[in-house]
Amino acid sequence: MTTTERPADSDDLRSPAGNPLGFGRMLRKEDARFLRGHGRYVDDVVLPGMLHGAILRSPYAHARILSVDTTAADAHPGVKAVITGKTLEGLNLAWMPTLSGDVTAVLATDKVRFQGQEVAFVIADDEYTARDALELVDVEYEPLPAVVDARHALDPDAPVIRDDLDGRTDNHIYDWEAGDAEACEAAFARADVVVAEDMIYPRVHPAPMETCGSVAYMDKVTGKLTVWTTTQAPHAHRTVYALVAGLPEHKIQIISPDIGGGFGNKVGIYPGYVLSIVGSIVTGAPVKWMEDRSENLMSTSFARDYHMHGEIAATKDGKILALRVNVLADHGAFNGVAQPTKFPAGFFHVFTGSYDYPAAHCKVTAVYTNKALGGVAYACSFRITEAVYLVERMVDCLAFELKMDPAELRMKNLLRPEQFPYTSPTGWVYDSGDYPRALAEAMRIAGYDELRKEQAERRAAAARPGADPSAPLMGIGLSFFTEAVGAGPRKHMDILGLGMADGCELRLHPTGKAQLRLSVQTQGQGHETTFAQIVSHVIGIPPEDIEVLHGDTDNTPFGLGTYGSRSTPVSGAAAAVAAQRVKEKARIVAAAALECSVEDLEWEHGRWYVRGDPESAKTMAELAMAAHSALELPEGVEGHLDASVVYDPPNLTYPFGAYICVVDVDPQTGAVKVRRFIAVDDCGPRINPMIVEGQVHGGLADGVGMALMEVIAFDSDGNNLGGSFMDYLLPTSMECPSWELGMTVTPSPHHPIGVKGVGESATVGSPAAVVNAVLDALGLRHADMPFTPAMTWRAMQGRPMRPDLAIE
């Protein structure tokens, strides 16, 4: 199927509004407000008497703070308060815990440890005044040498960044390993071919179009704190505020209104959020803080920054025997990675990918550097982006050495359908898949053989005497990815001790209309539509009659939120189970109303009817009214139609896909043009195919961005060189081709409706396809992304550059 054909709706029945009663293409409910400019984002929140805060940030990557003088700022007209690290020390709030068992400074007290770190917070009548007054805060620094190159962070003479931690004498954070080193050793010993390669997945940034911010109001009379904030995890934020600030959790309301894109940028708790709360406590007024774009790029959650050394072992006919990898992980100045507690390197150890081989091992060493904190963000599925990039690059390196077609090599090694459920060498249990089918489908859509033929012809033409020196170099790149999404199960996965399960409440009103309350939070994924479709699919009431509520902790059940593509696998399951429970309760009500036994009832299209007598029937709407009426129900059955569910997933779900990218590289400038991109995704059944395709489109653009444009590099003083959209380049409509999508459908056997999640698939899978295509065009085994014209040109000249440093 290509994108130009509309997929058939899975359910032909239509609601009065013309929507599918269940799965199928349905226009989004949330669009009505966005199209009219009536979305309500955090920066749109205006409260009476609201003040505005702005953050003074460090110009240095590493420096001792000698003094902070706020006299002039305090005296500036319109300034209401200036908060410094000292103020916070008095409140015991200068430091806060990170999501990875470390601490991070809210406002720096002793030292600044990265450029852009928060030093003071000015609160004024309006934003312009607050920013004016920032210039009046006088900070005296003593600059210190900065640790910029992660590869020198553990040198014996490296400056110690975290001297705030007792007994610290180096910049080492942790060593962590997975897999079987000995089995790997044995496999490598008997291999015909061993290929080793070093590669960097550089520091990038999710950069949603809406930056981070919050509006906090502490009502001193009621003691209630309300925070409107850009968060993907409102409930988790509430609990963290309660634990950190000692505020009573029942008096905290977190409202995550419309969110202008998240991509992992809005999982963590940033100093600015805490400062808006402290600011409201100090001034008694609501305080708004919105970061600007350079603050966003310089100080909030970066992603990746993995230096990887991979080694792959194979037989000479291309059967992979083992893969091992050593990673140096640059975590910045504080270990603030947002991931399940027991997984310090996230899910990186799923790096064995989509292939069948018995031995694998990885070792990850994490270090502090004088850069911003973060690491897990940008739709990475807890580091599976890095894992997929590693394995898909290594497979291409192997193909390069074996002079084998990379598609053939992949086909030869892909897991076969009969191997599922499959336990990987590092312990993951892949739930279901038909990998060869997906790759074959991608090759069919691409016209793979013709593409290779065209490439051979072009290469032959270029080799002829008098050939056009400007003729583009054509490259074809593949990647095959396996995702692991939908974290929990909660016995294995928690964040700060909070198990990764999600709640959901479904309530039918007497007239048969419903409200569904979710713990997860949409940032553009269309939950208000798809979750209504899930409920409609199970109980048959029209999706337009189901209101989905989320993003307000006072009105929704507890859960861990939306990231790691977990909404549909976890909350989607919760919604389906809640709907199933309502359906079963409705059956009891129907039996009472129809005066029969529940065993006599059959379900069909939104109604229960008496077997053999289809006229004796009650629709969901009739049953909702009956459940609220005087109708006598059996002993022990309460009235009303509702259900409350906490869903603890038994396993992760494993979406997968096959991607093919075709590029043309200008041999005279190094400019890369993505000519075509074919993406076959398998995320199980598609609740709303239109929304799924949109999710894939967005992720593919991310892949083009990371492969060709996006990087945050640093100079030798630790200055951030990607601190604005003039330096940190996002793909535009000109860099993106018209995406060609296809699909296969392999349901998850353990999910109540078989769906697997798709939010991050394309971001995870696509960078390797683009990079493989560029390197195929250049005829090189490896060079690091992003392939900007300069990087590509240097690679072509045999002098590749490191992307992470502006120093050679």
Added chain:
Amino acid sequence: MRISVRVNGDEASGDVEPRLLLVHYLRQTLGLTGTHWGCDTSNCGACTVLLDGVPVKSCTVLAVMADGHAVTTVEGLATSDGLDPVQEGFMQEHGLQCGFCTPGMMLTARALLDRDPDPDEATIREAISGNLCRCTGYENIVRAIRWAAGHPAAEVAKEASL
């Protein structure tokens, strides 16, 4: 400074600081929060509005520069007859996800269709290249604008009233 600006057909006037950006004038002074702000460097286009029918980045225009001119924001796109075809197209073709870039994107599209009612894909891609979107990969935005080109205003209004 005292300014007077025609915003979505209504006259707005008042005193503003000379340095006040048009985007902040619209959002904060007039409360028209449909116009968004996304960068410090005039790169993202989230703030795009029409100034006398021409798309401008309102973070790069001072409010005082709009004195005596007409501004159209997303709130002024729909008429009493219904949605602008561009808005309808964005809905029909799923041209928006988080909705943050959408107002600027739609105003850029409206200005394009006003000068070229039947643009091809390449023309559309070029026209929106100053508007960043982090969610959609642009594909459905292009389709949305094509949809609008194929559905003149009168037709959209008629369908909406059915």
